Amino acid sequence: MHAAGMIRGQQGLQHFDQPPPNMRQPEEVLIRVKEVGLDGTDHGIVSRGTPDIMEDADRMVLGHEVVGVVQQVGAEVTSLSPGDAVALTVRRGCGICHPCLHNQSDMCMTGLFTERGIHQLDGFLTEYVVDQEQYAVRIPPELTRLAVFTEPLSIVEKAIDQIRIIQSRLPWTCPHPEHSFQSREWGGCKTALVVGAGPLGLLGAALIRLSTARTFVADILPDDSARARLVRKLGAHYIDARGKAAEDIIAACDTQAAGLNLILEASGAAETAVRLIPHMSRSSIYVMTGIPRGELAMQLDAGELVRQVVRYNQVVVGSVNSNRTHFEKALGDLGEVNSRFDGLLNDMITHRFSLDDCHKAFELTASGRIKSIIEVDPWD
């Protein structure tokens, strides 16, 4: 069986053969991989060349955004049948902490979790995979062709969930307080800034745009770039942040005197991420999802920063990974995101490769790609 990933001691994505997986437990399912999406994490693993391989293994299959079709189910599987399309969650809990024991391994307290295709466990850039029923989320038939976006959308669903939970501290900002968790008009968000117009930034902006919030999206690409065009397709405003300091980005947001209620950081640009904090408005929330690489020393006025965060009741929160409930929310929003924004998800796919050619996806420049899809077994 063909697979692609990293081999210890070798640079770049490698192709290799490995035996097909066997079902060993009655709660497992065998899945034919259909499509795998690539993201910045995959590109980072390949470019850094230091994959996080299990200690007793010499290789790790890459890929963590997957849609596949169930081939076979174990005797104790009740919610899935052969022929069902499924997306698989990524993180496998530590088995020790309360969150992991209650289906919230995205909030693991020990850090002893593993992640398929990222952290010690084989991923999905291969032909067949076996996993437990609890990690396989059934895809409604009408969504199978969009379902490769379930995992990335689940990441921003979790981030938005965090915002809703935290900003429920402002119950008067919601038109129907009793429905504050269902309402699109959450947390009193009138003006939002999304930093980064990569897949997560675009999907985050799309979820924000399902509300009526005015949304600005900043990235270091020109106004006529594909990403800027997709931002405008969302009804959001694009800011070309090349050469701009944080205060210039804020100045480019027409906040109509009310200030920014929400900042969603999805670029991993550490200095910009921190320099935006002083521009938060009262009771606002700032969610960071981008993970910077390397070290960055910078000077800032810590006294002013702490004074501001305290006096203005501000929240800066990090959000990583997602759990099954966020996958289910993503499936609830996938169709609407694509139809309301006129084929946004289809337009985000800039490249498609076969499994044999998937190494070519890693030769693309960051500015030339948005989302690459590896068609392991193309849909009919």
Ligand SMILES: [Zn+2]
């Ligand atoms: Zn845990």
